[in-house]
Amino acid sequence: xxxxxxxxxxxxxxxxxxxxxxxxxxxxxxxxxxxxxxxxxxxxxxxxxxxxxxxxxxxxxxxxxxxxxxxxxxxxxxxxxxxxxxxxxxxxxxxxxxxxxxxxxxxxxxxxxxxxxxxxxxxxxxxxxxxxxxxxxxxxxxxxxxxxxxxxxxxxxxxxxxxxxxxxxxxxxxxxxxxxxxxxxxxxxxxxxxxxxxxxxxxxxxxxxxxxxxxxxxxxxxxxxxxxxxxxxxxxxxxxxxxxxxxxxxxxxxxxxxxxxxxxxxxxxxxxxxxxxxxxxxxxxxxxxxxxxxxxxxxxxxxxxxxxxxxxxxxxxxxxxxxxxxxxxxxxxxxxxxxxxxxxxxxxxxxxxxxxxxxxxxxxxxxxxxxxxxxxxxxxxxxxxxxxxxxxxxxxxxxxxxxxxxxxxxxxxxxxxxxxxxxxxxxxxxxxxxxxxxxxxxxxxxxxxxxxxxxxxxxxxxxxxxxxxxxxxxxxxxxxxxxxxxxxxxxxxxxxxxxxxxxxxxxxxxxxxxxxxxxxxxxxxxxxxxxxxxxxxxxxxxxxxxxxxxxxxxxxxxxxxxxxxxxxxxxxxxxxxxxxxxxxx
Amino acid sequence: xxxxxxxxxxxxxxxxxxxxxxxxxxxxxxxxxxxxxxxxxxxxxxxxxxxxxxxxxxxxxxxxxxxxxxxxxxxxxxxxxxxxxxxxxxxxxxxxxxxxxxxxxxxxxxxxxxxxxxxxxxxxxxxxxxxxxxxxxxxxxxxxxxxxxxxxxxxxxxxxxxxxxxxxxxxxxxxxxxxxxxxxxxxxxxxxxxxxxxxxxxxxxxxxxxxxxxxxxxxxxxxxxxxxxxxxxxxxxxxxxxxxxxxxxxxxxxxxxxxxxxxxxxxxxxxxxxxxxxxxxxxxxxxxxxxxxxxxxxxxxxxxxxxxxxxxxxxxxxxxxxxxxxxx
Numbered sequence: 001x002x003x004x005x006x007x008x009x010x011x012x013x014x015x016x017x018x019x020x021x022x023x024x025x026x027x028x029x030x031x032x033x034x035x036x037x038x039x040x041x042x043x044x045x046x047x048x049x050x051x052x053x054x055x056x057x058x059x060x061x062x063x064x065x066x067x068x069x070x071x072x073x074x075x076x077x078x079x080x081x082x083x084x085x086x087x088x089x090x091x092x093x094x095x096x097x098x099x100x101x102x103x104x105x106x107x108x109x110x111x112x113x114x115x116x117x118x119x120x121x122x123x124x125x126x127x128x129x130x131x132x133x134x135x136x137x138x139x140x141x142x143x144x145x146x147x148x149x150x151x152x153x154x155x156x157x158x159x160x161x162x163x164x165x166x167x168x169x170x171x172x173x174x175x176x177x178x179x180x181x182x183x184x185x186x187x188x189x190x191x192x193x194x195x196x197x198x199x200x201x202x203x204x205x206x207x208x209x210x211x212x213x214x215x216x217x218x219x220x221x222x223x224x225x226x227x228x229x230x231x232x233x234x235x236x237x238x239x240x241x242x243x244x245x246x247x248x249x250x251x252x253x254x255x256x257x258x259x260x261x262x263x264x265x266x267x268x269x270x271x272x273x274x275x276x277x278x279x280x281x282x283x284x285x286x287x288x289x290x291x292x293x294x295x296x297x298x299x300x301x302x303x304x305x306x307x308x309x310x311x312x313x314x315x316x317x318x319x320x321x322x323x324x325x326x327x328x329x330x331x332x333x334x335x336x337x338x339x340x341x342x343x344x345x346x347x348x349x350x351x352x353x354x355x356x357x358x359x360x361x362x363x364x365x366x367x368x369x370x371x372x373x374x375x376x377x378x379x380x381x382x383x384x385x386x387x388x389x390x391x392x393x394x395x396x397x398x399x400x401x402x403x404x405x406x407x408x409x410x411x412x413x414x415x416x417x418x419x420x421x422x423x424x425x426x427x428x429x430x431x432x433x434x435x436x437x438x439x440x441x442x443x444x445x446x447x448x449x450x451x452x453x454x455x456x457x458x459x460x461x462x463x464x465x466x467x468x469x470x471x472x473x474x475x476x477x478x479x480x481x482x483x484x485x486x487x488x489x490x491x492x493x494x495x496x497x498x499x500x501x502x503x504x505x506x507x508x509x510x511x512x513x514x515x516x517x518x519x520x521x522x523x524x525x526x527x528x529x530x531x532x533x534x535x536x537x538x539x540x541x542x543x544x545x546x547x548x549x550x551x552x553x554x555x556x557x558x559x560x561x562x563x564x565x566x567x568x569x570x571x572x573x574x575x576x577x578x579x580x581x582x583x584x585x
Numbered sequence: 586x587x588x589x590x591x592x593x594x595x596x597x598x599x600x601x602x603x604x605x606x607x608x609x610x611x612x613x614x615x616x617x618x619x620x621x622x623x624x625x626x627x628x629x630x631x632x633x634x635x636x637x638x639x640x641x642x643x644x645x646x647x648x649x650x651x652x653x654x655x656x657x658x659x660x661x662x663x664x665x666x667x668x669x670x671x672x673x674x675x676x677x678x679x680x681x682x683x684x685x686x687x688x689x690x691x692x693x694x695x696x697x698x699x700x701x702x703x704x705x706x707x708x709x710x711x712x713x714x715x716x717x718x719x720x721x722x723x724x725x726x727x728x729x730x731x732x733x734x735x736x737x738x739x740x741x742x743x744x745x746x747x748x749x750x751x752x753x754x755x756x757x758x759x760x761x762x763x764x765x766x767x768x769x770x771x772x773x774x775x776x777x778x779x780x781x782x783x784x785x786x787x788x789x790x791x792x793x794x795x796x797x798x799x800x801x802x803x804x805x806x807x808x809x810x811x812x813x814x815x816x817x818x819x820x821x822x823x824x825x826x827x828x829x830x831x832x833x834x835x836x837x838x839x840x841x842x843x844x845x846x847x848x849x850x851x852x853x854x855x856x857x858x859x860x861x862x863x864x865x866x867x868x869x870x871x872x873x874x875x876x877x878x879x880x881x882x883x884x885x886x887x888x889x890x891x892x893x894x895x896x897x898x899x900x901x902x903x904x905x906x907x908x909x910x911x912x913x
Binding site: 073074075078079099100101102104105108109111113115116117118119120121122125129130132133134159160161163177178394397398399414415416417419421422423424425426431432433434435437438440441470471472473474475 | 591592593594720721722723726747748752755756758759760761762763764765766767768770774775777778782786789790791792793794795796797798799800801
């Protein structure tokens, strides 16, 4: 009887064994005991990804996620230098011996900032570049480019120059360039951090589809876990350069509850507070659990699917806005500073029209906006990429001139733009903020202890606070405080712990009488800090109201808890738990 | 804001032509400008380049180049008039000036300056058309097998110039947004910050190029079996259909049959060669009837007029005459 040939076992998509790494200049002796060595960014990391897995890389900022991805694609140590110990293999290729160029055939890498990930002039050329570098013939290149463009829904961009693309479009182009060689492993470093909720969700599900249909192994580093946990097969959590958890998403949530609450998703927190098990990995999972565990609870969530608001069976008394907060909940009504609605307001925008672009491509970015922000009010400005959020803030700050209407901040404005690094031009914090007024500004943001530090050595959160101190300098005391403090996308790349610090800072500013407006894509952050949400769409205000109303009334611009429960006004886990407890009663 | 000279993809023969054909065609106008001193021929070369730009849809670039070129020409005329004391027709006696000594402005120096300025303007217009119509990616890729490091540098520059311009605009905005007690940001500090930021950007862009496989041995060499520490990569490359072996193969070299980028290449090469041939023959036949010194001599012979007219016509030919061939 002829023997059946055993099919060759595929090499793991990624195999890492005892990997330790230190960036250059940190003089970390890798040959000695690595325990407790602060210079090591990765410490004795071991993990294996099987072909076709979709793994989520979780962890706080500076936990080693980015460095791990760099090691997997060969940038560390080949490009960044430094010392490395251990073994990294990508689809059977030794990543430490091979350079990133050679690994490009088997691994694609997409970094956080899409602007520095494009090197060609046109989109078509950018996507074709890796194929050209490895010598594919023109016909094969053309077909591969067409196919990847179709898969990522960007064929209409192929003829465009890269400098005309939005952040979301650039991110897709970078992903296309990483995928065009049909790599076995794709590594992504916070690819959704600059995307609005719509584009972010689309990207995650696109990755899932590529994973399922093309069999691409995905290793995705993300802070907004609620966005991608449901798509993942596995979660690897990192802490101080080591793997602290490696397992199924549902097990990860149980681990996060006890080990690192900053990694909990809102849905998991909702269930924890309600004493429900198992913890859900996503909205659909949560609804199923609610339906199956307790039909009465299930009705709270499931019974409302597809029903118009008027058809719900919740009486006004059940409206969560009037429900008592659960024990331990930080009620916004109790703790948040009330808006100071005396004149003058922090900002007045009336019939504002702003045009941007060159002569031929000039377009209306803001179209007849009306908005008033009171002193002490905390407002989240939301909307898709290109909706006009940044343009509105820049017009308020006087950086852009309206073509019609007006935008005023009568008591002054301090604007922190999307790149806090732009405010940091000197090599010593004390040189940025000299004198007593400078010290006062640093005190106001809790940075008085870093006077002698180089701004570049500060953490991301500290750099952001320093930039805010620079914008506020000389205006931090009492009546001098600007009437409006505006922050443009301040939570990019921030973990939940840093976002909590930012919330406290915003609360402090509002309490002292400043109106605070934050342009953000981060729905959960908006739910945590804002009393009011203004939603922009195509240059117009399409929704403006209490955060509980705006963030519970939709699908994309709604928190995870709102999407699970779909109860008017229920946007936070605490409110959700209270509503569920009432539903049980 | 986009530079008027930035490449913009649009359909058209010049955009579709290979970089070599575009250089041959537009370079012919520059060559004519440097061969001749006659203002008539110079004006014809400038008109040819400008019309070529207009036909190629690069009117914005042409207008911007004309503005800059004519400004530069005026500057050259002024400087030449001040520093050159040749010529017999004194228009103005400025007396003794510090550093320059005795300065007499002559009509001949003005005319000579205008010739140099016009030449510079023609070169600028031709370059503007090239910049707006020729895809830099194709140029860099054509250069890569020949001079990889130079092509890498050019890649970084071509990518970083617009990025640096955007960074500079953002830094200026951030400087305006500083609170009254923050240290003011002068131009020097801003420039220093921009430079360090650009270096960081360059590192990121270089990392991206690495990830795209830029450091791999060039594909042609790879086909000769030179590539690679990694068998896998060699395998990936080997999937491409190999070219037929050539006599140079034993030397590790491959005969590269270049793909003709476009059916328009031939007409641009032909137009460039015709313009150069016309100019050369005209020059030998004495069509360049202009001398600035000691007195201005402008002798527009029929040959000069013919060369001027032919340069303009040849410039228009790729768009007007059916000179093209079939797609390769």
